[in-house]
Amino acid sequence: AQKITQTxxxxxxxxxxxxxxxxxxxxxxxxxxxxxxxxxxxxEMIFLIYQGSYDQQNATEGRYSLNFQKARKSANxxxxxxxxxxxAMYFCAMxxxxxxxxxxxxxxxxxxxxxxxHP
Amino acid sequence: DTEVTQTPKHLVMGMTNxxxxxxxxxxxxxxxxxxxxxxxxPPELMFVYSYExxxxxxxxxxxFSPECPNSSLLNLHLHALQPEDxxxxxxxxxxxxxxxxxxxxxxxxxxxxxx
Numbered sequence: 001a002q003k004i005t006q007t008x009x010x011x012x013x014x015x016x017x018x019x020x021x022x023x024x025x026x027x028x029x030x031x032x033x034x035x036x037x038x039x040x041x042x043x044e045m046i047f048l049i050y051q052g053s054y055d056q057q058n059a060t061e062g063r064y065s066l067n068f069q070k071a072r073k074s075a076n077x078x079x080x081x082x083x084x085x086x087x088a089m090y091f092c093a094m095x096x097x098x099x100x101x102x103x104x105x106x107x108x109x110x111x112x113x114x115x116x117x118h119p
Numbered sequence: 120d121t122e123v124t125q126t127p128k129h130l131v132m133g134m135t136n137x138x139x140x141x142x143x144x145x146x147x148x149x150x151x152x153x154x155x156x157x158x159x160x161p162p163e164l165m166f167v168y169s170y171e172x173x174x175x176x177x178x179x180x181x182x183f184s185p186e187c188p189n190s191s192l193l194n195l196h197l198h199a200l201q202p203e204d205x206x207x208x209x210x211x212x213x214x215x216x217x218x219x220x221x222x223x224x225x226x227x228x229x230x231x232x233x234x
Contacts, residue, residue, distance in 0.1 A: 033220030043207050045162070045225035052220060091161055095220045106175065107223060109161035 002027045004092050006110035013082045014118050020067070021077040021113050023092035033095040034075040035107070036066065040088040048090075051075060079115075087117045122146070123226035125210050131232045134200060140229050142193040142210030150174075150215040151193040152223060153185060156207040168193060169215055200233045207231075 003026040013019040025034065036048040051059045051066045059066040067076040079086055089112045096106035123144045132138050142151065150169045154162035167175035168187040182204075184196040193210055207228045213221040 031220070035222065037225075043209075043228040043230065045209060045211075045228075047222055047224060050220075050222055089159075106164060106167065107162075112159070112161055 002029075002032075002094055002096060002108045004094050004108050004110035006092055006113050008113045009111075010114045010116070012116050012118060013079075015084060016081055018078060018080045019082055019115065021079070021090050021092075021115065023075045023077065023110060025073050025075060025092075025094050027073075027094065034066070034068070035093045035095070036064070036075075036077045037091045037093060038086075038088045039091065039112075045091070049077070082117045084117050084119060087115060089114050123210055123212055123224055125208075125226035125229050127229060128227065129230045129232075131234065132197065132200065133234055134202070136200075137196070137198045139197065140195040140208055140210075140231075142195075142212075142226055143191055144212040144224070144226075145191055146212060146224070147190075148212035148214055148224075149190060150213045150221070151187065152211040152213075153193070153195050154209040154211065154225075156209055156228075158207075162209055166195075197231075200231075202233050205231055205233045 005024045032053045034051045038046045038048055049059050049061045049064045049066050051068045058068050063080045065078045091112045092110040093107040126141045152167050153165040155165055156162040164177050165179045166185045171187045182199050186194040207230050209228045210226040211223040213223045
């Protein structure tokens with residue numbers, strides 16, 4: 001069974017500073033995908049970044065980077081130069097392995113981290 | 120364009136009502152999903168459609184009935200709901216290339232209140 005753990009229920013950061021949101025995972029499948037989503041209070045789940053288990057380099061998307069440490073089974077999200085608009089709930093998620101030869105892309109989510117950016 | 124639209128944004132219904140939630144995507148994705156999300160909790164998968172066929176039903180009560188009329192549309196028909204069904208309902212879509220790691224793109228959700 002797959003499991004995602006986010007140990008930080010809440011995080012605070014000063015505007016323009018960097019912040020790291022922790023995510024550890026557990027799976028026995030060698031092929032998997034890791035995702036980070038942002039969910040503002042409006043409710044929409046916004047895709048931020050993806051890391052494949054076989055990717056050699058850490059993923060980056062603008063101010064977002066994923067610190068992927070495969071041996072430690074961690075996939076931390078780093079947000080550089082925080083902005084007030086970054087205040088939101090952040091979810092780490094992992095895709096399920098193929099089932100019976102058909103891909104379903106079922107996601108396992110962590111419990112989320114609420115990030116608050118202070119001016 | 121990574122856009123998934125959902126209507127309505129808000130819905131209030133009584134326990135005897137019948138209503139439907141609608142989801143639409145024009146990204147050519149062949150997998151579509153319904154999730155239920157309670158406040159401050161992660162989304163819970165309800166249904167998955169792959170190539171317009173129901174692939175996964177996560178033991179959802181029959182008062183929720185999904186429908187996929189075509190590859191761009193996904194509906195969720197609601198009937199005789201309970202107050203505990205009040206939640207944010209999220210629709211998502213993704214490519215289905217057979218790898219199981221495609222990114223899911225979510226819509227803005229429908230906030231449902233059952234009285």
